[in-house]
Amino acid sequence: MESYSSRMSGIASPNGTATSPYAPAPPAPEPSGPTVIALANQKGGVAKTTTTLNLAVAFAEEGYRALCIDMDPQGNLTMSQGMDPDQIELSMYNVLIGQATMREVIHRREIDVAVSAIDLAGAELAMASMIGRERALQKALVAIKDDYDVVFIDTPPSLGLLTINALTASDRVIVPVQCEYLSMRGLLQLQNTLAMIQEHLNPEIQIQGILPTMLDTRTLHAQEAIELLEENFEGQVFKSRINRTVRFAEAPVQGMSVLKYEPEGSAAKSYRDLAQEVMAGVK
Numbered sequence: 022m023e024s025y026s027s028r029m030s031g032i033a034s035p036n037g038t039a040t041s042p043y044a045p046a047p048p049a050p051e052p053s054g055p056t057v058i059a060l061a062n063q064k065g066g067v068a069k070t071t072t073t074l075n076l077a078v079a080f081a082e083e084g085y086r087a088l089c090i091d092m093d094p095q096g097n098l099t100m101s102q103g104m105d106p107d108q109i110e111l112s113m114y115n116v117l118i119g120q121a122t123m124r125e126v127i128h129r130r131e132i133d134v135a136v137s138a139i140d141l142a143g144a145e146l147a148m149a150s151m152i153g154r155e156r157a158l159q160k161a162l163v164a165i166k167d168d169y170d171v172v173f174i175d176t177p178p179s180l181g182l183l184t185i186n187a188l189t190a191s192d193r194v195i196v197p198v199q200c201e202y203l204s205m206r207g208l209l210q211l212q213n214t215l216a217m218i219q220e221h222l223n224p225e226i227q228i229q230g231i232l233p234t235m236l237d238t239r240t241l242h243a244q245e246a247i248e249l250l251e252e253n254f255e256g257q258v259f260k261s262r263i264n265r266t267v268r269f270a271e272a273p274v275q276g277m278s279v280l281k282y283e284p285e286g287s288a289a290k291s292y293r294d295l296a297q298e299v300m301a302g303v304k
Contacts, residue, residue, distance in 0.1 A: 054166035055088070056303040058173050058229065059191040064207045065178035067199045068234040070097045071269050071279075072292070073175040076195075077132050078278040079296035085170045085303075088127065091137035092158075092187050093177040094144075099137050102130040103276025112138035117157045117186065118147050123165045131277055133169075145182040154182065155222055159190035171303055180214045188215065189222045193229035193302055197263075200233050200246035208254070229302045232295065234263040261295040264288075 060069045060076075070093070077087040091098040092113060096106030106112070113135055115121035126135050148154040162172065174187040188194065196211060208231070219226060231254055237243050251258050264287070272282035280289040 054162070055086075055169040055172045056193065057162065057191045058171065058193045058195055058299070059176055059184075059187040060173065060195050060197060061176045061184060061188065061211060062196050062198060062207060063178055063180045063184070063211060064199070066235075067197045068263060068269070069093075069178075069197050070101060070175050072195070072197050072232060072234065072263070072295075073173045074098055074101050074132065075278050075280055075289075075292040076296055076299065077171075077173045078280045079293045080171055080300070081132055082280070082293070083296065083300070086168065088133045088135065088165070088169045088172045090135040090158075090172060090174045090187075092141070092183050093137055093175055094139060094142035094183075095177070096137040096139065096141075097273070098175045099134060101273040101276065101278075102128070102132065102134050104128060104130070104134075104136060106136070106138045109136050109138045112136050112141060114138060114141040114144050114147075116161050117141075117144050118151070119157075123161050124168075127165075131281055141183070148182060155185050155189050158186040162190055180210065185214075185218065185222075188218050188226060191223070191226055193227060195229055195232055195299070197232045197234045198250065199235045200237075200243045200250075228257060229299065230259040231257050232259050232261065232263065236262050236264045238262075238264065259295060259298050261291055261298055263291050263295075 060073045062069060073089055077089045080087045089098055090113065099106050099109070111121045111126050113126060116123055116126055116135070123135060127133050128136055148157060151157065174191060176184045176187045194215065196208065198208065215226065215228065231250060233247055233250065236247075266288050268279050268283055268286060268288045272279040275282055279286070280292060283289060
């Protein structure tokens with residue numbers, strides 16, 4: 022009579038090796054979590070907030086579960102979704118110092134926003150004595166890793182601890198750059214900061230792309246600036262261009278993105294085009 026063991030030897034795995042029908046199934050892979058993208062440039066007024074919000078909304082239109090994190094004490098992203106930072110009880114400040122979870126500071130508006138308030142300006146001082154203070158945001162994001170496909174972080178116009186937290190927690194960086202000489206000089210300083218973060222905190226982070234913003238195509242200076250960008254950062258400059266338009270000033274007053282404010286306009290189209298480029302780098 023054929024033995025039990027000999028009968029079982031005929032059961033083979035797809036690669037031809039014998040397996041037992043009672044062998045435990047391999048463990049399911051751990052969820053990798055969302056792709057985290059920081060919008061960073063230590064120079065202010067380069068459309069970081071505008072890009073964070075409208076890019077996230079463009080992703081949401083394509084079916085992505087998207088979150089914006091407002092890491093700027095000015096709270097412009099928060100205000101752009103119709104919320105008053107002065108009336109907010111719990112904000113990213115409370116998350117960073119361990120007094121609240123990410124879910125407690127996420128408000129559902131046109132897009133999900135982890136809100137900022139003016140007390141965030143005191144976060145760097147409050148975190149000064151914390152062990153692992155550069156990883157506070159990274160640790161906080163673990164709790165929502167299954168909730169979103171992509172997270173966009175709006176950073177303050179500096180390379181301080183708030184921006185370092187954002188870069189440490191991110192997979193990619195998008196650098197909005199106003200097409201003028203002084204704005205582009207700041208790229209070198211940002212690159213130096215990124216190099217230090219890659220060495221000490223987050224070896225995986227990369228610049229996904231440099232985004233020319235507030236472009237006035239009528240001026241020779243803007244055209245020369247684009248050429249200079251593409252010459253010095255070959256292959257890193259997005260094809261999309263964000264032109265100057267009053268719509269970017271009008272939409273936040275209404276508490277909405279430009280994609281909702283004027284969905285068929287050229288400004289909305291430019292961010293939808295950018296979203297298609299960025300999606301290539303999303304997990």
